Amino acid sequence: MIYFRIFWVFLKIGLFTFGGGYAMVSLIENEVVERQQWLTAEEFTDILAVSQMTPGPIGINTATYVGYTATAQAGYGTWASVGGAVLASFAVILLPVTLMLLVVRFLMRHRGNRDVESVFAALRITAIGLIAAAALSLFNVESFGNFGWNSRFVASCAIFAVVFLLSLVPRKGLGKGKLRLPKLSPIVLILASGLAGFLIYGL
Amino acid sequence: MAKYCELFYSFFKIGGFTIGGGYAMVPLMEHEFVDRRGWMSGDEFLEYLSLAQSMPGVLAVNMATVVGYRMRGIAGALVSILGNVVLPISVIVGLAIFFRSFRDNSVVNSIFLGIRPAVVALIAAPVFSLAKRQHLTWHTLWMPILAAVLIWLLGISPILVILAAALLGFAYGRLFKRPKTDNKDQ
Numbered sequence: 001m002i003y004f005r006i007f008w009v010f011l012k013i014g015l016f017t018f019g020g021g022y023a024m025v026s027l028i029e030n031e032v033v034e035r036q037q038w039l040t041a042e043e044f045t046d047i048l049a050v051s052q053m054t055p056g057p058i059g060i061n062t063a064t065y066v067g068y069t070a071t072a073q074a075g076y077g078t079w080a081s082v083g084g085a086v087l088a089s090f091a092v093i094l095l096p097v098t099l100m101l102l103v104v105r106f107l108m109r110h111r112g113n114r115d116v117e118s119v120f121a122a123l124r125i126t127a128i129g130l131i132a133a134a135a136l137s138l139f140n141v142e143s144f145g146n147f148g149w150n151s152r153f154v155a156s157c158a159i160f161a162v163v164f165l166l167s168l169v170p171r172k173g174l175g176k177g178k179l180r181l182p183k184l185s186p187i188v189l190i191l192a193s194g195l196a197g198f199l200i201y202g203l
Numbered sequence: 204m205a206k207y208c209e210l211f212y213s214f215f216k217i218g219g220f221t222i223g224g225g226y227a228m229v230p231l232m233e234h235e236f237v238d239r240r241g242w243m244s245g246d247e248f249l250e251y252l253s254l255a256q257s258m259p260g261v262l263a264v265n266m267a268t269v270v271g272y273r274m275r276g277i278a279g280a281l282v283s284i285l286g287n288v289v290l291p292i293s294v295i296v297g298l299a300i301f302f303r304s305f306r307d308n309s310v311v312n313s314i315f316l317g318i319r320p321a322v323v324a325l326i327a328a329p330v331f332s333l334a335k336r337q338h339l340t341w342h343t344l345w346m347p348i349l350a351a352v353l354i355w356l357l358g359i360s361p362i363l364v365i366l367a368a369a370l371l372g373f374a375y376g377r378l379f380k381r382p383k384t385d386n387k388d389q
Contacts, residue, residue, distance in 0.1 A: 016362045020262045021224045022329055026354060027361045034358075046315050049322045050298055056291020058224035059261035064292050068299040078300060085296050089288060096260025100268045101280060104254070114376050120257040122372025125343050126365065128333050129350025135327035136355040143319040152316070160320040167328030186325050187222045190318055197317015202310050 002074045006067055006084055009036060010091035013063070017096075019127025021058025026134035028062055038070035042142040052186045063092040155200050163189050206275055211286040213240070214267050219290030225262030232266060242274060263287055346371075 009031050017024040025048065032038050039047070047069065051061035067088025071081040144160075145152030166184050174181040213235050221228045229252065236242045243251075251273070255265035264284055271283030305311045334347070346368065353359040 012362070014261075015259055016365050017259050017261070018257075018365060019333075020256075022326055024261075025326060030354070030361055042319075045319045045322055048326070049315070049318045050295070050302070052224070052322065052325060053222065054291065054294050054298065055219050055222050056224075056288065056294070057218065057228075057261045057263040060264065060288050060291055061295050064295040065299055068296060069303075072299075072303060081299070082296050085299065086292065089292055093261060093264045093284065093288075096258060096265060097268050097280070097284065100255075100258050100260070100265055101272060101277060103258070104269055104272055114380055115373055118376025118380060119369050119372040122346070122368045122375070123365065124256070125337055125339065125346045126350045126368035127347075128330055128337065128339070129347030130354065130361055130364070131326065131333065132330045132347060132351035133354035133361070135323060135330060136351060138323040138326065143323055155317075156320040159317060160324045163321040163324035164328055167325055168331060185222060189325065190321055193317045193321035194314040195317070197314045198310065200313070201316050202313030 002071055002076065003084065003087055005036065006070055006088050007091045010063055010067070010088045011095060014092040015095045015099075017059065018123045019130065021062070022134065023127040023130040024059045024062065026130045026137065028066060029134060029137055032066055032070070036070075038073055039066065040142070041138075041140055043069065045138060045143050048138075049190055053190050059092060060089050063088040151200070155196075159193050159196060163193060207279065207282050209240070210271055210274060210279055210283045214271075214283045214286035215290060218263060218267075218287035225266075228263050228266075232270075236270060242270070 013024060013027045013031060017027060029044060033041055033044050044066075047062060047065045051058050051065060054061055064085045068081045068085035070088075071084030072078075076084070141147075144156040147153060166189060167186075169181055169183050171183050173183055217228050217231050217235060221231060233245070233248055237245050237248050251266065251269045255262055255269055258265055264287060267283035267287040268280045271280035273279075275282070302311075330347075334344075337343075339347070350364050350368065353364055354361050
């Protein structure tokens with residue numbers, strides 16, 4: 001039964017996500033693309049794009065979308081797939097919320113505790129590595145095309161470089177006056193890349 | 204009852220109209236809870252934020268849990284969470300239904316060929332901004348690098364890497380950090 005597997009997989013993902021939605025990407029990729037094979041690497045990257053462009057927490061958006069697609073892929077209809085989407089979001093927050101409610105008082109009292117502090121410090125640092133792993137695993141043929149001097153690969157690398165550099169612009173922007181480069185939101189960057197894709201491949 | 208409506212409405216606004224995930228919502232939350240509604244002081248907000256960041260799960264939902272609980276107990280937490288996720292989930296479900304019927308369209312396909320490398324860049328960039336924010340030094344830099352290599356190259360489950368990091372952090376604290384004498388639980 002697909003619902004049980006979706007519930008179990010997202011329960012696990014929720015419990016082991018430290019460091020926000022981007023750190024969750026590598027957990028979801030590992031479970032959903034590699035182990036369960038509900039989605040191809042291409043579909044997964046497309047879902048990430050949609051999750052970043054639409055409002056809301058990235059983790060919730062990705063879980064909802066993956067839940068829908070996994071159910072639909074298993075051959076169920078639209079309404080059953082909507083059920084899968086809601087179930088995935090519910091499962092991904094169930095354990096963290098329960099845990100949060102249980103410890104919200106306890107942890108406040110123990111915030112200075114040496115063991116609690118050092119475990120959380122290590123987890124916050126490791127989360128950066130998890131995000132890096134997610135980015136590295138997306139450097140694949142599906143995202144960039146075959147490696148070499150072909151138009152798809154060169155165009156992909158150019159888009160990557162421009163978006164990467166623009167994402168590193170600090171929140172308050174760079175430079176002054178007319179030359180000021182503002183911080184661009186992910187939605188602007190994704191829409192511009194989509195337009196570039198249409199101009200390069202679609203015409 | 205009015206308080207529940209306020210909680211729902213506040214989190215509905217923050218969750219439903221912020222693009223870019225939980226971290227993008229933090230300044231909005233601070234403005235809403237501290238400046239606009241006066242529910243808590245800035246220090247209290249930061250304390251809740253670091254708590255929400257330390258716990259597993261989705262940052263925005265964790266914040267909704269702790270702020271809602273602080274205002275109106277468990278029911279307040281649930282109302283806040285619902286407000287935070289109801290619009291994003293509906294939008295995604297709508298898009299998923301729409302998008303599945305357009306997947307094989309060649310225009311949609313060409314657009315996504317352009318978007319895919321941009322998505323990779325959007326995920327790669329926070330690695331560097333977070334490394335800066337966490338003040339990584341040569342003593343701690345090996346941890347995220349090792350974690351990335353273990354997961355990406357050796358295909359080790361991220362769950363195992365997280366458990367190992369928690370254990371390492373615990374051992375490090377025991378061996379090298381002095382216990383605080385002012386701890387309440389001692």
